Amino acid sequence: MSEELNGLRIADRKHIALAEMLKGGVVMDVTNAEQAKIAEDAGAASVMALERVPSDIRKQGGVARMSPVSKIREIQKTVSIPVMAKARIGHFVEAQILQALAIDFIDESEVLTPADEHFHIDKYAFSVPFVCGCRDLGEALRRIGEGAAMIRTKGEAGSGNIVEAVRHMRAVVSGVKRLASLGPEELMTESKNLGAPYDLVRWVAQHGKLPVPNFSAGGIATPADAALMMQLGAEAVFVGSGIFKSEDPAKRAKAIVQATTHYKDPDVLARVSEELGEAMPGLEVSKMAEHERMATRGW
């Protein structure tokens, strides 16, 4: 479903509104009801159902698909917060199933194995909202043009390393700033260079922001990581392996929720960062082979 915003075709306003309600919050990856309960008790604004957390997908390999239906139902029954779930890039039938299950937000995600190497899902064909990943402004605007109601920068999922999340957030934020500084005659060329729809390029240039909320994902492992992304301009954060691959998931989850709210307050950040136990082990992203990177899936 779509909405005309001053002639601009983007996701339905009620879907963008749900993304607005999640701002300042933490969306936590969970694989079962027990984890979902821990997440909700820690103050998660939403949970993301998936088959395996990204660091396990990396380790075990194989094809990563949508979460089993029974697991999704079990998670929906357990928590009262919105339940998101991942579908493979281009796998519109997984998305149809998630819509039938009344999932609150579908993440068309590079963390799962892509189903289509050429096309993303036509998100306007659905009555539930979509969130999609991006590495820069052009990719963000392509997904918004396809109907995404929320964007998240990709980072490198399952790495426990924040470097890619920072790179992608900086790219989007500086891309928006750059557009806002351009004259009207420059925008068509910019649209061509970005590979992004002209109408959206023009809207961003006029408003100095994206038309949908922008969250951060991929690599957040500590409260400091979450606060860093918020200070860099993220409006909320997704945490995947960072919680349930750490030593004390409940405590770390709670600390990351606190850090996301009080991201500008170093005293609070110091306090919540104390005695959390071991963080998940991290990976050096620059040493990863190209095929090991999830962020390069999708275009």
Place this chain on the structure above:
Amino acid sequence: MKIGVLALQGDFALHVKALARCGVEAVEVRKPEELEDLDGLVIPGGESTTLLKLMEEWRFVPALEKFHAAGKPMFGTCAGLILLARDVDSPRQASLGFIDIGVERNAYGRQRESFSAMGSVELDGEPHRLEMVFIRAPRIRRAGPGVTTLASHGDEPVMAREGSILVATFHPELTNDASIHRYFCALVAEGTREKAV
């Protein structure tokens, strides 16, 4: 006159913008001591369970009880309404109980069932049509005798007031019509005038 917006989680930035459209500069509130020099408070939409956890963690409840006892107006939308209500169901959860209503959470269903509709609101006796956006919204299932209905959708109350407490199940901060925020600002201004006398 100074109005705060509880900024623990949710669409607090949209409320700050809506208040700015009424000519009021609002401040974000993340700690209870920040309530002290405020004349009114907005509790925004968001996730009520998340807001509740963060409020408990920071011991907001006694500070809000003091704020309410001083007669300072509060306005809650959606999750904010849930926190201000006397009774909360589906599931049962703690709340501040400042307005005598019983609410059911996510009462229309999940996001698929979120909707917007034209409705009628009656502020100061003047009926006014406006667009109401309901996002995984709660429903007011019971209202005490001291509660006045200010807006309805179909035959159900969706906005209500009891004394200094104003609540809505929909999100006036999502639309450009500032009439409800203006009404709340007038309520706060009235309170500050009474204090001055």
